Amino acid sequence: MCGIVGYIGQEQAAPILLEGLSRLEYRGYDSAGVAVFDQAAGTLAVRKAKGRLQVLSDQLHGGADLNSTAGVGHTRWATHGAPSDVNSHPQVSRSGRIAVVHNGIIENYAALKTFLLDQGVPFTSETDTEVVAQLIEYFYEGDILSAVGRALRRIQGAYALGILCADFPDQIIAARKDSPLILGHGEGCSFLASDVTAILRHTRRVTYMEDGDLAVLTREGITCCNSLMQPVRRKVVQVDWEVDAAEKGGYEHFMFKEIMEQPEALRRCLSPRISKGEIIFEDMALSKDFLRRMSRIYIVACGSSYHVGMVGKYHLERLTRRPVEVALGSEFRYMDPIVDQHTLVIVISQSGETLDTMAALRQARQLGGHILSIVNVVGSSIARESDQVLYTWAGPEIAVATTKAYTTQLALLSLLALWLARELGTVSQEEYRAALAAFQELPGKLEQVLARRDDIQYFASKYFNHNSIFFIGRNLDYALGLEGSLKLKEISYIHSEAYASGELKHGTISLIEEGTLVVALGAYSRLFPKVMSNVLEVKSRGAGVLALTTQTHQEEMARIADAVMTIPEIHELLLPCLGVVPLQLFAYYVALMRGCDIDKPRNLAKSVTVE
C-alpha cells in the first residue's frame, strides 16, 4: 500500500517526485524517500526521512537540493520493520549502486536474506525490500535488466518495483506482480507511479502494467517485456480525470470535499444509465440464459465496500428472490466457497487493487463463477480480470475514509439489483417505476441533506468527547450503522461498534450505562416501531440517544431521543445512500473537533495491496 513514483526526463526530478508523492500519501505516510542519479559523481543520491512527506520535502528544500533529471520516490506504509529512516525506501544494495522502491510483500524474504547473509552480504534494515536490492546486486554482472529478471524469478510475493542502477543513468526499471504500477508517457520524459493521480499533471497517456511485466523507462520512451523477458506491447490509454479532481480546491480536507462532491458523483454515475424509464448497462454481458439459471449471488469486498455489499444483500434478496451471500475478501479465500457456473459473483472495490478482494475474485473465477465488478478506478486489476465491469465514475477519491466511492458503489449496486429483478421478472411494474424515479431524485435529496450540515456539526460538538459510541439499527439501518461506525472509528479513534438492534438484549446491552451514547438508526420506515422499542430500552438504562430518521418520523423520534438527524423520504432502495451522509458528516466533524488528522488517519492506508 506504499506509493511509488518515478521520473526520467529533461526537468529536475526531485520536485516532480515530491509533488507526485504528495498525491500518493493516502497509500501510506509513515516515512518517505527519493533516489536520483547524481550524474556528476556517477553515483546514486538517496535521501529518506521518517514521518510525513513534508519532513523529507523540508530537508530537501522542496527538491532543490538534488540536481538530477531522473529518479524514484516512495511513501511508506510499514509492513516489515518499524517506520524509521533506515527502514524507509529506497533501499540500496551493499555497494550503494542499486536502489529499489517497493510496494507489496516479499513472502520468501527470510529465506532469501539467510541465503545472502551466508554469501557475506551485510544488511542494514529490517525490510523485505532490502533483500530485493541485495539480490539484484548479487546477480549483477553488467546487465541490470537481466539481473532484475534473475532476482525476480527467485522472489515470491507481491511487488511493484522501481529500480535505479548507478551504471545506467539513462534508465529506470519497473516491475510488477500483484501490486499496482502504471507507466506514464510524456514528451521527452517517462513516468511510473502506483496511481495515475501522481502523474496526471504531466501526462494523461498511461499504460497499466500486467502481472509479471518488466519495463525500461528512458527519456525517449518505454519498452516492456513479460516474465520470460520477451518484448511485449502494452496498450496506451488516455485517462480522462480532471487534473484538479485530485486537488483540495479550497476545502480544508479531501474528506469534506469528497462528501460535498457526492451529488455530482451520483449524477455522473446514474444519469447515463437511466433513460426513458429504463436502466441501461452498456455491453452487459449477463445473458438471459445465465440469469435464468443463476442459482445464487456472492458479494465479495473489503472495508466500506463490504458494507455496500451488506446493504446490497437486503436489496438483492428482496428484489430477485435469489440467495445472496456477502463475504469479506480475506475470508472468502479460505472458506471453501460454494461457487459454480450458475453463481454471479459481484466484486466491489473502489481502488480495484485490494489484494484480498483480488485473490477472492481469482478464486471465484477458477470455480467457474461469473464475475461482475463494481469499481471506481478505470483499468485497475480487478476491473481487468472481471467478466463485466460497472464503473462508479466517482472521480479520484483521496481521503483514506471513503465517502463518494461508498455512495456511488451503493447506488450502482442498487440499480443493478433493480435491473436484475426486471430481467428476472421478480419486480412489479409499479415498484420498478417508483424505484427508478427515486434514482433520479437522489442527487437533489442528497444536496438537501448536505445543506443542513450545520445541524450535524452542532450534534458533533455535543458528543465529540465520548469514548465509546454504539450504532444500532435493523435491516437496512443495521447495514448503514456498520458504515457509520466504521467512519467514526477510522478518523476520530473513538471506540465504536454497530449492532443489529434486536441483538442488544443478547449481550451488548450490558455495556449501556449512564451517559453512553447510542446512535439509533430508524430511517427504514417498515421497522421504525421496532427501533423505537430499542431506543426506549437503551434510554431507560441511561444512554444518550442521537437518532437518524426520515422527516415523517422526526417528531415521534424527537419525543424520546435526545437529538435527531433527519433525511428526506426516499424509496427504500436508496435510503442507505441518503442516510449515510449525516453519519459521514458526524464522523468528520467529531474528528475535526478532536483535532485528528482526518485525511490520513493513523495506521490506515487507502489502497490495501497486502494480505
Ligand code: G6P
Ligand atoms: C481500505 C480503505 C477503505 C476501503 C477498503 C477497501 O481499508 O481505507 O476505505 O473501503 O480499503 O478498498 P477498495 O478499494 O477495495 O474498495
